[in-house]
Amino acid sequence: MAAEREKPMPDAEVNAWxxxxxxxxxxxxxxxxxxxxTSGWKGTLMVINTVGHLAEVAWHHPDITASxxxxxxxxxxxxxxxxxxKDLELAKKIEDVVHWQPGKEEGALEGTPHGDQRFAYIKYD
Incomplete structure (x- = not known):
């Protein structure tokens, strides 16, 4: 039995969400x-790998362009x-994981050192 095709959302609904x-x-x-x-090639590869992992686990695959x-x-x-x-849920998960900053939370995970370019990863907005 074939799965029912998903119907695309109207643009106005997508934009509002x-x-x-x-x-x-x-x-x-x-x-x-x-x-x-990102702060350079290392950070770029880390973002690509993160997105790739999340997409594969979700069985939903994005297009990625990188420099x-x-x-x-x-x-x-x-x-x-x-x-x-599917797109909205995966986008939310990507955003949550890529922008996670454990050093700004309570807990044992301190995050990467600030001000040292050797540890620079992503440029948080």
Missing amino acids: LQKNLPKWRLEDGWIRRTYK YAWVEVRLMTHTAKGITD
Whole structure:
């Protein structure tokens, strides 16, 4: 029995959801997109690997473009030919993990040292 195809959400609904939940993401050319700025190639690879791991576990695969100090993530449900809940949920998980800063939370995990470029990772917005 074939799974029912997901129906794409209207652009206005996607834009409203993004504005409320993920204001750094945008809807453009049928994709939701986010560019993460990094501190260099090491950080870029770490973001790519993080996104790849989350996408594979979710069984939903983004398009990724990268350069030395940035990564662009694009999500769309190909079978629906548009944006669905799958895209929004994966975008939220990516955002939560990539922007996690344990040093700003209570607990044993202190986060990377501040001010030392050897440990620079992502440029948090």
